[in-house]
Every structure is written in structure tokens, then in C-alpha cells.
Amino acid sequence: MNPSRRYLLISPCRDEAQHLRRTLDSVAAQSVQPAAWVIVDDGSTDETPAILEEYARRLPYVRVVRRTDRGRREVGPGVVAAFYAGLKTVRLEDFDYLCKLDTDLDLPVRYFELLMQRMESDPRIGTTSGKPWFVHPQSGALAPEVCGDEMSVGMTKFYRVACFKEIGGFVRQVMWDGIDCHRARMLGWIAESIDDEAVRFVHLRPQGASQKGIWTGRLRAGFGQYFMGTSPLYYLAVAAYRLPAHPAMIGSVAMLWGYFRSWLKNLPRYDDREFRLFLRSYQRACLRMGKRAATARVNAERAHLWRASRREADARHDRSPIARHGLEYDLAPNAAEIVADHSDSFSARPGLQSLS
Numbered sequence: 018m019n020p021s022r023r024y025l026l027i028s029p030c031r032d033e034a035q036h037l038r039r040t041l042d043s044v045a046a047q048s049v050q051p052a053a054w055v056i057v058d059d060g061s062t063d064e065t066p067a068i069l070e071e072y073a074r075r076l077p078y079v080r081v082v083r084r085t086d087r088g089r090r091e092v093g094p095g096v097v098a099a100f101y102a103g104l105k106t107v108r109l110e111d112f113d114y115l116c117k118l119d120t121d122l123d124l125p126v127r128y129f130e131l132l133m134q135r136m137e138s139d140p141r142i143g144t145t146s147g148k149p150w151f152v153h154p155q156s157g158a159l160a161p162e163v164c165g166d167e168m169s170v171g172m173t174k175f176y177r178v179a180c181f182k183e184i185g186g187f188v189r190q191v192m193w194d195g196i197d198c199h200r201a202r203m204l205g206w207i208a209e210s211i212d213d214e215a216v217r218f219v220h221l222r223p224q225g226a227s228q229k230g231i232w233t234g235r236l237r238a239g240f241g242q243y244f245m246g247t248s249p250l251y252y253l254a255v256a257a258y259r260l261p262a263h264p265a266m267i268g269s270v271a272m273l274w275g276y277f278r279s280w281l282k283n284l285p286r287y288d289d290r291e292f293r294l295f296l297r298s299y300q301r302a303c304l305r306m307g308k309r310a311a312t313a314r315v316n317a318e319r320a321h322l323w324r325a326s327r328r329e330a331d332a333r334h335d336r337s338p339i340a341r342h343g344l345e346y347d348l349a350p351n352a353a354e355i356v357a358d359h360s361d362s363f364s365a366r367p368g369l370q371s372l373s
Contacts, residue, residue: 021137025109097193144175
């Protein structure tokens with residue numbers, strides 16, 4: 018394998034027997050195989066463990082980490098905790114790319130190859146993905162999920178390892194998959210998803226379709242936007258734009274209720290003032306000039322930050338060869354230790370702040 022294309026997949030999963038084989042088969046068919054794939058069974062009670070055991074025998078790069086059953090599915094913090102339980106079993110410095118991959122996807126055969134080609138062509142791209150499509154419940158035809166070009170999608174977050182480290186990894190809350198892209202952009206990286214047929218994939222469980230129903234999923238999305246620091250005006254505009262999207266009207270109403278109910282309850286928000294100021298400035302620009310133009314402007318304005326951070330990284334690399342090994346990431350290889358210590362993150366993150 019080309020050493021510049023060593024990519025690591027980490028897949029938190031729980032009770033995914035219905036879709037798991039399609040994801041496993043689509044990764045096994047990739048034109049460029051992963052260097053390693055850590056699948057974290059987060060307390061499954063269905064046939065998921067048996068399926069994982071079967072594929073672990075067949076695919077040499079698959080490793081399964083098992084966590085005890087917490088008694089419920091926990092979207093957001095639970096997914097991120099499971100992700101880190103998998104990350105702790107490897108040395109991140111052994112890889113060039115990292116992908117948090119869901120196990121309810123059907124990927125095209127050149128998916129990862131094409132993403133790496135794109136990132137090789139532009140070193141500023143820190144995170145990228147294709148676009149998710151789903152089977153529409155009424156027409157039965159494939160339809161695109163609503164997702165902006167300025168974000169890599171949460172179900173397949175493909176990262177340059179250097180970018181993932183610089184943003185500090187994932188926040189343990191529902192909007193982890195929004196905060197990461199905005200933080201990357203704030204630091205001068207480019208975050209994106211590509212609307213190209215060659216990297217479109219099928220999402221077997223549509224985005225926001227919570228295990229308890231789409232209403233619950235959209236409520237959760239509204240809370241996540243509140244937590245991240247999204248401005249009320251911007252979120253009203255987003256909800257209005259998404260009115261026709263499936264499920265028509267109901268989805269937008271649930272999103273807004275999730276946001277404003279959180280505001281009324283004075284729930285904690287993401288405690289990073291610099292980030293929230295950047296986010297709201299970016300959102301105001303999106304309302305004024307459109308998201309595409311606003312994103313292009315921010316990317317141009319922050320290019321100098323990326324160049325400066327690359328110079329600093331190169332200087333550190335030259336001064337200290339030992340630092341290249343990242344010994345602070347060389348964490349417990351024993352799966353039993355992972356289960357016992359899954360709450361620790363390899364990177365300290367800001368805490369929470371009550372809304373004043």
C-alpha cells in the first residue's frame with residue numbers, strides 16, 4: 018500500500034444487524050483497502066456480535082472492540098465515546114487519514130480512493146465526504162439527503178490526521194459533527210462534502226431518523242444547533258429552507274421546537290466564546306451573500322492561518338524526531354482496558370457553560 022494512503026476506519030455500532038452486512042461488504046470491495054478498521058460494538062443485543070465475528074475472521078484488517086451494554090442507544094455523546102474507545106486501540110500516527118464510519122451505509126467501490134485523491138490534490142482539505150442518498154419511503158426512489166457542501170457528513174467523516182489533531186477531535190455532544198467542521202474552517206482548513214456521483218453513497222437509515230422516530234431525531238438536531246451556538250435567525254432560515262424536505266413541514270417544526278425548547282430551558286451551550294463568535298459571523302455572512310460565497314470568503318480569509326500552522330508543524334518535525342511518534346497517543350492496546358476506561362478522551366476539550 019502506498020504509505021501516503023494509510024487510512025483508518027473507526028465504526029461505533031449498536032444493534033445494526035439489519036444493515037451491517039451491506040456496510041461490511043461495501044468496505045471489503047473498496048479499490049483501496051483500509052490499513053485498519055476498528056469496529057466498536059457498543060453493547061449490541063441483536064445479531065451484530067455474530068456478524069462482526071464472522072467478518073473479523075474473513076477481513077484481516079478488522080478488529081472488534083466490545084463495550085458493555087449501557088441499556089440504551091445513545092446518539093451523540095454515546096457515539097463519540099464509542100469512537101474514542103476504538104481510537105485508543107491504535108496509534109493514530111501510523112495513519113495518514115482517519116474516518117468515523119457508520120455501519121448503515123452502502124459505499125461505492127472507489128469511495129475512499131477518490132476522497133484521498135481529492136485531498137492529495139489540495140493539502141488544505143482537512144475533512145471531506147461524499148453525499149448521502151436514501152430510499153424515499155413514498156416513491157421508493159433514491160433521493161438526496163439535505164446537507165451543505167461546507168460540511169463533511171457525520172456518517173462518514175473522512176479526516177486528514179493532522180487536521181483531526183489540530184481541531185482537538187470530537188466534542189462529546191450531539192453537534193460533534195458540526196462543531197468539528199466549523200472549527201476546522203476557523204483554523205484555516207477546508208471542510209466539504211462532494212456532490213459527485215462517483216462518491217454518492219446510500220444511507221440505509223436516513224439522517225435524523227432516530228430509533229424513536231423522525232420527530233425525535235429532528236428535535237435532537239434542534240438541540241444540537243442550540244448547543245453549538247447557532248443564531249436563532251439563521252436557524253429560522255434553515256428551517257424555512259428545509260420545509261419541503263422529507264418529512265415535509267413536520268421536520269422543520271421539530272427542528273425549531275428542539276432549538277427553542279432548549280433556549281427556554283436555559284440548557285448549557287458549547288463553552289468556547291471564540292468559536293461561537295466565529296460561527297455567528299459566518300452564519301450572518303451566509304444570510305447576506307449565500308452559503309457558497311460566504312464559505313469561499315472565509316476559506317480565503319483564513320488561508321494564512323493554515324499556512325502558519327503548517328510552518329510550525331514542519332519546524333517541530335525538524336527539531337524533534339521523537340515528537341513525530343506522538344507517544345501521548347500510544348494508549349492501551351487491551352480491549353478490556355478500553356471498556357473500563359472509555360470515558361477518557363485523548364484531547365482535552367472545553368466544558369459547558371450555562372446561557373446567561
